[in-house]
Amino acid sequence: MQNSPLITIEQTLNQYKELHAKNPSFGMDTYAKDFKPDNFVILTNNGKGNKGIPIRCAHYICILALKGGSIRHVNQYDYNITAQSLQLLVPGVIHSFEDTQPNSEFIVLVFNRDFLPQEVEELLAFHNKHLQSIDLDCLEFKNVLNIYEQINIEYKNLKSDYQEITKHLIIQLLYILKREKLAKPKIEIKNRAQQISNKFLSLIEEHFVEYKSVKSYADILNITPKHLSETIKVSLGKSALHFIHKRIIKEIQYLLCYSDISIKQISSNLNFENSSELGRFFKRYEGLSPNTYRLNFHN
Template sequence: MSLLQLEEALKVYKHSFVKNPKFGMDLYRDDFECQGVAILEKEVTLKKNIPIKFDFYALLLCLEGELKRNLNQYEYLIPKQSLQLIPPNTIYHFENITETTQIYILLFSESYIKANQPKLLAQSIQDLFDFHIKNLQPAILKTSLFSSVYSMYEDINTELHEQQEDYTTIVKLHILKLLFILKRSKKDQNTSDAMFKTRAQQITHCYLELIEKHFLEYRKISDYAKLLDITSKHLGETIKETLGQSALSYVHHRILKEALYLLKYRPLTITQIATILAFDNPSEFTRFFKSHYKMTPKAFRLGIHH
């Protein structure tokens, strides 16, 4: 399924960044080029955005404010001093809690990091990426560590602007160090969280992971219950107990997020989107979309282009 490329994503969101920023790249410069990496600063005012998927990594450092960030099936509270990595092919959207948030944004492709790396380091880099793909949660950094991470973002910004000898290698090393710091912080948090996980919470986690893998092929709770080797009744009761909503609503919500992404960001017809989302025909897709979003796919698509 097509994902937004780095250059494409920067064009889509260009309007939300300022000209001549104090930090980060100026997307409005005539000579602006993105060669697999970009660093930006964004002040986000109160709003909720449409889900998006891209083919690169986004490493986000929250400097001020607080927001909710949704990645795949999970919602995370993002306070200041949080560091979070969004991997490729992750469906992502956010909603501000405070009126304004300030974020440093570091974007990079996997090929940018891996290019010209020695074989000895290549496997460690792949293991690092694999770890973060399986562990999407943010890390809340202690003040001393946050200061160090903040300085590394500033150093990356300087290197990308000045482009002195070996700057690409230095930038890559900074990014890898940030990813290792994030991995260590996540592991510390996971160790303490795992001690308090109940059986119901484990089932819920597995269910949400299965939805992400199978939402295009499985629409019934019985399908997921079979994969989990429990009864549909047990699964339904567990999800209601832990999350407060029906198990089926999470399958529907995931389909809706994919539909919103495809309608807004992909040059596909509604018939093509209906096929991608495994609906029997466009009318069935339209009924589903309208029942969950209170408008037709056509009306939504027309509205977002105003």
């Protein structure tokens, strides 16, 4: 949605503050009185917190899983995160997590686009189109972990040109991730049902503000609503309407938590007839009113 706000590094850290380790041996201490996020942040995630509110960031987040795992939702796709996985979350996508395993541990690198030189635009553009999580083999995992450790050392020591060295380390990390994504066998779309399912999920991300019915998406795909419903149920295990509504709920949650616009304006932005209709829709899925949700979770 064009007018949705993108949250800053500082807002992201505040939202997930309870996940950050206090007095960490690795990474920055977000609890320190003098802590102030700059163009990049590296920290340890202690794995606490089972579920996160959907957020849409203005920056990149590169997450290396050391142990444990979770389910990470990125736009319309779900990724099963396991130990030794690496994933780059890019600006503008809406993402959240749930089902974090006990004793999970992640290293998180956050950086602004402007921190890196213009010359890496093509590299970043590649990652903007390829959002998948990558499972690293033992050798590559050690390689990537070493880069995180070098970034941590540069930050801790604060020697001359440490930011320039950090930039080069981040670029090296992004090239390794690109190489691993390209080396991963592509999932071959073998049949028409898979084609329809993939296209349907992409269309939701493009049109969820405009279209809320299965028929609307079926018309775009030039198939009947019944055909679309049956295909999605078989291919993805849930109804087509579930995926449409799930994306709308994410957007409402995000706007309630990260904007100060009224619920009436949110309902208008998302093409509900009025705020009462939005309220009924939201409560049916979340079990509480938009006002209550905003009071409980507003950042």
